[in-house]
Amino acid sequence: MELEFIGQGIEPGIGDTTGDVLLESFKKPGFTSFRAFVAFVSVSGITNLLDELNEFRKSGGKVKLFVGVDLHSTSKEALELLMDEGIETDIVYSPNNVIYHPKVYAFEGPDYSRVLVGSSNLTARGLFQSMEATVCVTVEKNKDREGDAFIQEVYDHYNKIIDGKHTSAKELSPELLDVLVANKVVLPEGENRAKQNKINKEYSKVPSGSNHELLKAFGKVKLSRPPKGYKKVIEKNEVEVGASEKVSINTEEIEIQTNSMWIETRKMTGGSMNQLDLSKKGKLKGVQIDGSISFFDVDPEDPNDTVNIDLELGGKNYKENPVQFRDGKKDNKNWRILLKGITDKGHKLTTISRNNLGYEGGFVNKILLFTRLQGNKYKLEILDKSDIEILKEHSTTWGFMGNETTGRAYGFT
Template sequence: MELLSQPFTGQLGDRLIDLLDSGNYHTLHILVAFAKTSGVLRIKSAFEQFRSRGGKVNVIVGIDLGGTSHEALTSLLINTDSLAVVHSENRQTFHPKIYHLQGDEGDLLIVGSNNLTGGGLWTNFESSLIVQTNDSEQNSDPLNSQLRDYQKILAGLKNSFLNISNQSDIDTLLHNGYLLKEVDAQVRLANAAGKRGPSKRLFGNGTPAPIPQLSATKPNNPAGAKPITTPPPSPPTLPISQLDWQTIWFETRRMTGGSRNILDLSASSLVSRGDPSGTPFDLGDPKLMRGSVVFFGLDPIATGQTKDIVLNFEGVDYEGNTILFPTGANANGTWRLQIKGISAAKQKITDVFPPKDPDYYLMNKIAAFTKINDNYYLLSIFPDTDLGKFETASKILGHNGQTLQAKRVGLL
């Protein structure tokens, strides 16, 4: 028996990845209140490898209080063997945090406060009790029996227990207001905080708690993107768990390219509101900041670089989206992100877009990128009618270039 006091005596995310990789277990059951891509995308490679060896992953998750996102459920649907949600219409919150690993030589039961989020698995102050359990032909461990009984009770809740069998089940929850997209939730929270006005900080920054950067050395890991061809001087960076703006958004307007899938990225940007001083975007001028290409880990002035990034769109990773500074007759003097990645199933991201819109899907939209690390980003698309909400929510707001006519860009 062990008490894991995160982050002081370890981090549950790292422990789970090691346990799944150990070969000692064949099934993982997860029952949690909340799931976000910050946790799911960082552990899904371990899920993939565990399942490729015959392992099973079963998840039951709550959808209360905005704690579980549309994107997280979408990724879980793809990377688990069964997925279900629990919700009560009388404001009764589903709030357990249980991880149960079953193996031929014994089980491991983890019960505590850790949700399936980046904070819950790595950066938050959390505590979990880790207990060895074991079923045999003669006896069933009381804890295992009680957990099985609990799962049966949940499954018997009828209209408060929903098995998620396809993407339309998740989309139905989104369209009826039971889920939000993660960037939409960020925008709403930021706007609500703005209405309350500024407040005085009364506490410190806690204790350092690293979060995985999805090492490219692991197989099947979406962070294994092609490296920058000419390493540039690194811009100032902050640990991702402490970076205030993990999301950047762009007004797309008409886009460029034959499929309207090329997004211009500025080398420098006109600032409308906010202060980039002391951030990776600091240009030493309050009216200007380093351009949006910095968000993707590139030096704006080192125009000989190219870089491939992975975009996770609706739960699927698409590799080979290239950032470059074009030259030649068709160059427009700015950086470009070519949204042209291909999934492990050999499907092009541009082939996913057309069914969603008879015209060019990315045109006249808001494209938001949430950083998982410098090679891996969550892509979310919103209608341009939401532009005012995005502008109000942004900590730094500007133009994707140095003129007032340039498209809008913001950091959340």
């Protein structure tokens, strides 16, 4: 019996993650079946395993997942992806609030068994980024009595679910998903994000002064990049704003992480070309989705609600950028961000946004990527509009503001 402790996240980039061991196991010739018993599943978790999992299936490997839907942590989009890929899945759920919460991954073959038991859900963060702990047990069959007994205990525990005899386990189908969505057990990712924003606004909003105190008390842990994470090198551009000053408007490297939103700018408005319109709702192929305003901690139904956000761009922290409702004349009523923040040293975000010496404003005809850092602080990246297709590809939800032909695109990751 081989025992391996997999600790991840405390020192990112050092040692294997749970996801790494799963990917290696799919490629191991001796395994012919894979079962996962997991509480939460995300699109990012599936896509980071999908290539290797599909190769495993093509070579004759059998795959079945037993997925939980408690606490709104498994999204509608993740379950749709499992069905689209033809991955056999059972939903495990109890209407009387008995939570299904395991993280167990089991491989079987003629000669070897392997079981991973730990804290990693089938999400990109759980498998590759968060501070998690997993024990991997590999047993050579019929040569290790203690190991065989351990594997048998795992299967004895889950056999009623595996055999379809437990009332809490039902095969995932479009009809079952409709029931789960209609009863708010499973939410679309956009709706769940809006719910979390509302909770954050009511209970967890951290004042900027507290942010500073927390950052003094705790150091940040750098996130590792999942194998199928998006990483793209962008050419650095500069806007000359005076004889002695140049302002960088693009970072050299863009990496999309979870809890981000991107939005196509096209022509910005305002005298300094610094007003970015947001939307309450969006559409894709006739289906309504949450608008871009849902990413920020405001109530889209309350025009009096407002929030000031800090934006970290190019190593500078631009404070006090209002997200607010504009109540203009006739149809000119909408949510927007005023990109007008100023750093403690007096650097203005409008230096980048306004037209300068023949250059159009730094936000015009670009894509802005917002990533939540903490509380009301966000990282802002400026991407070229040519990156829009790869952004769509790596989004869990995306759509258009207004008309699907002429409206501006936006998406959530």
